[in-house]
Amino acid sequence: MADQNGKILYIFDLDGTLADTAPDLMATLDYVMIREGFAATPMQDARSLLGAGARALIQRALRQQGAEVGVEREDAMFRLFLAHYESRIADASRLYPGVEAALDQLERAGGFFAVCTNKIERPAKLLLEKLGVAQRFAFICGQDTFGVAKPDPTPLLRTIAAAGGDPARAIMVGDSKTDIATAKAAGVPVIAVDFGYTDRPVQEFSPDRVISHFSELSAAADRLLG
Numbered sequence: 001m002a003d004q005n006g007k008i009l010y011i012f013d014l015d016g017t018l019a020d021t022a023p024d025l026m027a028t029l030d031y032v033m034i035r036e037g038f039a040a041t042p043m044q045d046a047r048s049l050l051g052a053g054a055r056a057l058i059q060r061a062l063r064q065q066g067a068e069v070g071v072e073r074e075d076a077m078f079r080l081f082l083a084h085y086e087s088r089i090a091d092a093s094r095l096y097p098g099v100e101a102a103l104d105q106l107e108r109a110g111g112f113f114a115v116c117t118n119k120i121e122r123p124a125k126l127l128l129e130k131l132g133v134a135q136r137f138a139f140i141c142g143q144d145t146f147g148v149a150k151p152d153p154t155p156l157l158r159t160i161a162a163a164g165g166d167p168a169r170a171i172m173v174g175d176s177k178t179d180i181a182t183a184k185a186a187g188v189p190v191i192a193v194d195f196g197y198t199d200r201p202v203q204e205f206s207p208d209r210v211i212s213h214f215s216e217l218s219a220a221a222d223r224l225l226g
């Protein structure tokens with residue numbers, strides 16, 4: 001990686017932060033659950049079920065229905081989920097309004113970008129390609145990239161290193177308690193979006209700033225960096 005001396009690295013969460021992916025994730029969950037003889041999950045449950053990756057999504061949906069499956073069947077459901085999800089990954093998933101304009105603005109001010117998600121790396125990259133923004137990120141880290149998931153700070157710190165950034169000149173942007181806890185554990189300031197997937201208001205998790213639209217990101221970052 002080239003020396004990014006002095007530039008600010010923005011590390012984005014993906015689901016519920018850069019992109020509204022709940023429709024395709026929840027449709028995939030329903031496909032798997034119904035095929036396995038369970039019920040569909042109400043769309044309004046997305047906010048509380050998403051955020052910890054696809055395996056956790058399946059486990060949480062099963063638990064919600066009082067169902068227990070063994071580890072082998074859970075593995076099979078996870079594989080089925082990934083295969084089906086890739087076939088429809090961007091059918092209904094969209095970048096949130098203002099994402100590309102915000103990236104343009106931050107880039108003009110000397111910012112550069114990475115992604116740190118609890119999605120599996122392969123579908124994360126595929127989604128960002130389909131949404132036309134994959135090439136904007138210096139590094140894309142998934143749940144399996146370093147073998148450890150958020151809220152462990154390791155994937156965030158290793159993402160910063162892999163992107164050629166510096167934790168002292170980095171800002172995490174996320175939608176969940178998990179992202180905020182990850183950033184705090186890594187000693188990186190965090191801006192939360194309030195339109196993503198969390199069943200409790202993000203303010204409760206004490207991020208450094210909260211924004212309601214990507215048009216507010218640049219000003220929030222400026223205030224945060226003083």
Ligand SMILES: O=C(O)COP(=O)(O)O
Binds near residue numbers: 016
């Ligand atoms: O969708 C999920 O469960 C996790 O994805 P995120 O870390 O990008 O929010």
Ligand SMILES: [Mg+2]
Binds near residue numbers: 175176
């Ligand atoms: Mg998220």
